[in-house]
Amino acid sequence: MATANKNLSDYDKTTIPNANKFRFGIVVSEWNDTITEGLYKGAYDTLIAHGVLPNNIIRWDVPGSFELIYGSKKMQEQMVNAVIAIGSVIQGETKHFDFVCEGVAQGIKDLNVIHETPVIFCVLTDNTMQQAIERSGGKHGNKGTEAAVAAIKMAELRRNS
Ligand SMILES: Nc1c(NC[C@H](O)[C@H](O)[C@H](O)CO)[nH]c(=O)[nH]c1=O
Numbered sequence: 246m247a248t249a250n251k252n253l254s255d256y257d258k259t260t261i262p263n264a265n266k267f268r269f270g271i272v273v274s275e276w277n278d279t280i281t282e283g284l285y286k287g288a289y290d291t292l293i294a295h296g297v298l299p300n301n302i303i304r305w306d307v308p309g310s311f312e313l314i315y316g317s318k319k320m321q322e323q324m325v326n327a328v329i330a331i332g333s334v335i336q337g338e339t340k341h342f343d344f345v346c347e348g349v350a351q352g353i354k355d356l357n358v359i360h361e362t363p364v365i366f367c368v369l370t371d372n373t374m375q376q377a378i379e380r381s382g383g384k385h386g387n388k389g390t391e392a393a394v395a396a397i398k399m400a401e402l403r404r405n406s
Pocket residue numbers: 274276277308309310311312332333334335336345
């Protein structure tokens with residue numbers, strides 16, 4: 246289902262466990278920072294809304310989305326229950342977009358396979374800045390909210406498994 250048909254900020258709040266016992270790491274790419282800051286706000290506000298204590302949210306910044314891989318790997322080494330990797334990749338004139346998107350997706354997938362701490366893929370991969378705006382707090386909601394919900398659910402799954 247396309248994002249246009251499912252708002253990123255819509256979810257059943259009754260299905261979310263109280264997250265006051267969890268600690269989260271958030272790694273934020275500085276590329277397209279007007280977008281990534283909007284994603285971060287969506288994620289942070291959602292974690293707080295579900296009981297996470299502000300002191301239990303660690304934020305690190307990295308230069309670009311490709312560095313989310315290394316930053317998330319190091320964040321997994323901290324005492325956190327889940328990591329959220331936040332980035333915004335926007336198509337330019339060349340194939341670089343393809344390599345960055347594929348590299349980050351594969352790298353974060355590998356971190357989920359190799360290590361115990363879940364890493365949530367909160368990376369927008371848009372054709373235009375307008376698409377990114379619409380998915381970071383615009384008409385299609387906020388992928389940061391979606392990512393925070395996923396992080397809480399995966400932290401709970403890890404705790405119970
Ligand atoms: N074009 C975008 C980039 N490019 C930079 C890479 O992510 C990386 O930092 C660089 O290749 C050095 O390793 N990054 C984004 O996050 N978004 C873009 O649109």
